[in-house]
Amino acid sequence: MRVSHSFSAEFDDDNLIAAGGLVPVMLLAESAGLSDLVDAHITLAGSAGANAQVKVGALVGGMVAGADSISDMDLVRHGGMGRAFSELRAPTTLGTHLRGYKFGHVRQLDAIASRLLAALAARVPALVSGVDEMAYVDLDDTIRETHGYAKQGAGYGYSGVKGLNALVATLSTPTAAPVIAGIRLRKGSVKSPRGAGKMIAEALAAARRAGAGGMVTVRADSAFYQHDVVAAVRRGGAHFSITARMDAAVVAAISRIPEEAWVGIKYPEAIWDEDEQRWVSDADVAEIHYTAFTSRKKDDHTSARLIVRRVKRLNPRSVPQGQGEMFNVYRHHAVFTDSPLSMLQAEAAHRDHAIIEQVIADLKNGPLAHMPSAVFTANSAWTVLAAIAFNLTRAAGVLASRFHAKARMATIRAQLIAVPARIANRARTWLLHLPRNWPWQQAWDELFETASGQLTAAT
Known part of the structure; x- marks a missing residue:
């Protein structure tokens, strides 16, 4: 492909917008009650809190369109955006709003995010299809690297990288891609399980x-293999499936598994072995009854299943001495679970925990590419708003097509959100002129018509 003519360029079109897909997404947000939720929950005082529903909507809309810093919020103020949306705000105003948040206000945003997810699930049932039968809440944390000395709470955590730590909980089903059920920003030096019990309780409530x-x-x-996490899961009325640390008690339990108990399996699609840094297509699986946390008081002892997958080592000579012949030949991966599923089903279901890594990658490739403020609570609020934007984008993808229902956030943004459109007025109605032969026109039309219809029904 080559440029066909000699061109000049001018930025002079007052009716053109670069993100035509933002219109149906924000229609969906309105029909789900985002503005009403902000009015009902945010109690931010002073000028920072004035018109909070407008400012929160602008921040979420900017993130959906691809903004990953406060200055990027100018993305929603170009061309005809003032015709497509009312009450736009400058990035400086939005930054002042974020810096006005205290911890309690961030918790109010958490309540909004949870209730908005429920409203989206009610309006877009396929968003969490099958959730009434079987659902998974996945928990993990990640370090968002920061630079300089101005960031409150930045520190060196388990990864050795200086930054802030985000604890993320997702909700998914065997047929639906994950949405974010809870997220919390923490100091960079925090240990992974810190606050996990409370996050689990809130994520289960959101689910x-x-x-x-x-x-x-x-x-x-x-990292979350500890009594407090398991106890929080049980208090929430859920089952747990947690990778067990290979401590002496777990190693001893695995040693007691008889050789005839191991069941050989082949994976239709090879799985990645993180320890060996290679793809694995077959393994052996066995289980044994196990009581964990026996170093604690007796009431804290927890009995359940220890499901173990073993894979042959590529380099047996690298094994530490004293672990026995079985550990010289195989690497073992143990899962502590009270799942009622069969052994092979439970083992396969636990491996799907890796799905949360894609959510974290999407956040880091989007709104969490940066922590935009020096103020910790402002970054905490930004993190919760990023989760709201993520769930809105996921709901938009589900409305658009089966492909977009499970697509990456970047894919949805490129194909459905970042669609150039020209605003016109025809027969006293507003019209969006979109590119002819847009490859994803059918999906965009489905999203637009459904979102418009839902707002009409809601009003």
């Missing part, structure tokens, strides 16, 4: 509001 009335399983990696 119930979204319709999770059947079996719910909380999945997490070995």
Whole structure:
């Protein structure tokens, strides 16, 4: 492909917008009651809190359109955006709004995010399809790298990277891509399980509001293998499936598994072995009854299943001495769970915990590419707004097509949101002129018509 003519360029079109897909997404947000929720919950005082519903809507809309910093919020003030949306705000105004947040106001945003997810699930049932039968709440944390000395709360955590720590909980089903059920920004030096019990309780409550009335399983990696996490899951009426740390008690339990108990399996699609840094297409699986946390008081002892997957080592000589012949030949991956599923089903379901990594990657490739403020609570509010934007974008993808229902956020943004449009007035109605032969026109039309219809029904 080559440029066909000699061009000149002028930025002079007052009716052109670069993100035509933002119109149906914000229609969806309105029909789900985002403005009403902000009015009902945010109690921010003074000039920072004035017109909070307008400022929150602008921040969320900017994030959906691709903004990853406060200055990027100018993205929603170009061309004809003033015709498409009312009461736009400058980035400086939005920054002042964010810096006015205290911890309690961030918790108010958490309440809004939870209730908006429930409203989206009610209006877009396929967003969490099958949640009434089986659902998974996945828990993980990530470090968002920061630079300089001005960021409140920045520190060196388990990764050795200086930054802030975000704890994320997602809700998914076997047929629906994950949405964010809870998110919290923490100091960079915090340990992974800090506050996990409360996050689990709130994520399970959000899942119930979204319709999770059947079996719910909380999945997490070995960083969350501790009594307080398991106890929080059980208090929430859910099952747990947590990677067990290979401590002496777990190693001893695995050693007691008889050789005939191991069941060989082949994976239709190879899985990635993080320890060996290679793809694995077959393994052996077995289980044994196990009581965890025996170093604590007796009431805290927890008995459940230890499901173990073993994979042959590529380099047996690298094994530490004293672990026995079985550990010289195989690497073992243990899952502590009270899941009622069969052994192979439970093992496969736990491996799907990796789905949360895609959510974290989407956040880091989007609104959480930066922590935009030096103020910790402002960054905390920004993080919750990023989760709201994520869920709105996911709901828009579900309305658009089966492909977009599980697509990456960047894909949805490129194909459905960042569609150039020219605003015109015809027969006393507003019209969006979009590019002819847009490859995803059918999906965009489906999103627009459904979102418009839902707002009409809501009003």
